[in-house]
Amino acid sequence: MNIAMFSDTYVPQKNGVATAVKIYKDEMERLGHNVFVFVPEYDSNHKREERNVFEFPAVTYFKEKEQRFALPFSKQLFKIRNLNLDVIHSHAPFSMGIMARLISSNLNLKHVGTHHTMYEYYRHYAPLIIRPSLEQSKKLIKNWCMKLDKVIVPTNNIKEVLIDYGVPQDHIVVIPTGIDMYSFDKPIKWDLRKEYNIHEEDKILLFVGRIAKEKNIDFLIKDVFKKVVEEEENVKFVIVGDGNERENLEEAVVNEGLQQKVIFTGGQARGKVIDAYKQADLFIFASYTETQGLVVLESLASGTPVIALGKMGVYDILSRKNTGGIMIPELVADDFIHNILRLLNNESEYNKLSSMGKTFVENNFSLTVNVEKLIEVYKNLI
Incomplete structure (x- = not known):
């Protein structure tokens, strides 16, 4: 055709x-x-x-x-x-x-x-x-x-x-x-840890997307990540993307004293984004306007478990069985914090979700x- x-x-x-x-x-x-x-x-x-x-x-x-x-x-x-x-x-x-x-x-x-x-x-x-x-x-x-x-x-x-x-x-x-699963089978070329001096003992939380108000990144930084850092010192939050809210968020990071913990990479080519998914420990997402939540599926395809707000398209993904992700029904910071800390400290549960996510995407998307x-x-x- x-x-x-x-x-x-x-x-x-x-x-x-x-x-x-x-x-x-x-x-x-x-x-x-x-x-x-x-x-x-x-x-x-x-x-x-x-x-x-x-x-x-x-x-x-x-x-x-x-x-x-x-x-x-x-x-x-x-x-x-x-x-x-x-x-x-x-x-x-x-x-x-x-x-x-x-x-x-x-x-x-x-x-x-x-x-x-x-x-x-x-x-x-x-x-x-x-x-x-x-x-x-x-x-x-x-x-x-x-x-x-x-x-x-x-x-x-x-x-x-x-x-x-x-x-x-x-x-x-x-x-x-x-999801083009073959793109996720390629070896990693972009060494995220080396470029941003992230130590091997540090866990990486990841966000990928436009930096805009409706993505609720401000909530993830101030209400979620700040509290996670209080409980788990060796953790970094990497934000991949760009948008008109970046300057405000960078200012918020400084005001919260998190400038050594939060990394803004700016927008990246898709190959680098996939490499970021693969090197992250968890993908966190609180947008309420997604028609599908492609980034959620991409993270699952990479074997990186997801903790995300279950609204709109993200709900349709994470409300299913055996997705490899954890759905947070409402925008409640404590629910995000609890599940982030639980997975960072429970290797068997983490590995189970990681394997499950890849299978889920391959079978359904x-x-x-x-x-x-x-x-x-x-x-x-x-």
């Missing part, structure tokens, strides 16, 4: 959607399909060498400088008609999603869209003058979904949310993004199986 994917974010940007689109493309091409990706220009100085990736001129968002809004002025538009496309798949309802809709209509192609993000929880990034209310956001999400020929969601939890917003049940298909499900959706629509 000839498949066009439209996304407002793509590698080398470092976020879940960019990663998902990239691994979709790679796996579909491995299975023999042609995938053409249309994205905003990342940077005028960045030269893309990847085949079948087309860029559009773009401007950065008001508050999130890493996020880009594509402008529909590009010679790439004239190439689309010659690609003999079978289907269009968009990954956001914004600039590239709107473009995907116009092109699908013009070329009479089916348009599939993945609902990756709970946009209603990200309204604070929009300037106040154009910021929609919660109810308006829900209506906008419903209206966008109804313009698509089929909506893909990563978990049943998100499907129920969209049904509650008024999207018909038979309009939605649940397909997790999937194989990338190949889920990409084949997506291809089946395309074929049925066509």
